[in-house]
Amino acid sequence: MITIIIGPEIMIESPKTLPKVDRLTAFFDAFELEISLEPPPISDGRARLFVIGKPGGPVERIVLHPRSDTPPEPSALITAAVDFEGAHNPLMNALPDRVVVVVSDIPTLRDTAAAFMAEALELRCGRSAALNRLCEVIVLLILRSAIDRGATGPGLxxxxxxxxxxxxxxxxxxxxxxxxxxxxxxxxxxxxxxxxxxxxxxxxxxxxxxxxxxxxxxxxxxxxxxxxxxxxxxxxxxxxxxxxxxxxxxxxxxxxxxxxx
Missing domain, CATH: 1.10.10.60 (Homeodomain-like)
Known part of the structure; x- marks a missing residue:
């Protein structure tokens, strides 16, 4: 049973839980997300996304560094630069310096990461467009995971x-x-x-x-x-x-x- 306050004095008891709400779409609507594959990171203000695993094997982890001044991941198979308007995006600013997601823990991420690696390793038509879109989905899933895990201190x-x-x-x-x-x-x-x-x-x-x-x-x-x-x-x-x-x-x-x- 949930008590809902309508005004200073009026209370209504609701037997149902409140419906789920979307916590991420507003940020993707408000801020532009651009991604590019590149050599090892440089300090240019963009976030970095690292795809980590053994060469020839499945992706094991995805690591997101929201701020460009964090150190690189030496074992990364692929590095992508992510511009999600970090200087103005409160969600990116709220993230810790290093967000690590184990791919096997999230089936959707596992499948998306596998598709991303397959596109990255083959020169096929539409490769750039496919990589960009798959990487956007990966970022979304990482942010979803970060929200689900929460934070240790006050903030967004x-x-x-x-x-x-x-x-x-x-x-x-x-x-x-x-x-x-x-x-x-x-x-x-x-x-x-x-x-x-x-x-x-x-x-x-x-x-x-x-x-x-x-x-x-x-x-x-x-x-x-x-x-x-x-x-x-x-x-x-x-x-x-x-x-x-x-x-x-x-x-x-x-x-x-x-x-x-």
Missing amino acids: LAGLSHPALHRALAAMHNAPAQAWNSNDLAVAAGMSRSHFMALFRDVVGTTPQAYLTGWRLILARRKLAGGAKVKAVARQVGFGSAAAFSRAFFRKFGDWPSVRS
Whole structure:
């Protein structure tokens, strides 16, 4: 039985568990992911993906280094450079310096990695396109695994891993322009407002409204970089006015919003 808080005084008992929500698609919709195969890593700001195994044998592990200043994996069969807008993507920033996934633990990853290796070792038509798409799936499966495993400290990864709080985070990610308040988000998480507010701060490390504002501003900055107008962007990401948006933008990024942001 789940208690859902609709308002300050009204409580409804629901006999069913809350439906599952998608915790990853919003990031793939918001940020562009580009992948390229290359020689051993160099420090160029991109993440690195290492495919590890014995030559001629199956893939054993996939290792993701979200930040380019981490050391390479000397036993890698293939190294790929991954640009998932790490400097602006809060999910990539939330990951530890080294994410290791044992391929045999995830059947879908095992099959995808095998297909990736087969394409990499043969010069067939469409090879580059196939490698890029397979590598995107590999990155998605690694991120899914990281979310499932959780985090040891407060932050976005811990929030996405939490059985209740991830619903509120997904709601904000999927509909940033909605006028979310604490009661709405508590309902999405399936808990009382007071419990939700305290738990969110403990697990995510900030308040729900502060997190929502930050997410809106990250999306806004990308829209401005694409040439959108300040007034239109302010409306699209949920600010009541361009002036309020500009002030919040300045507080976060240290400059005023423009199409060059």
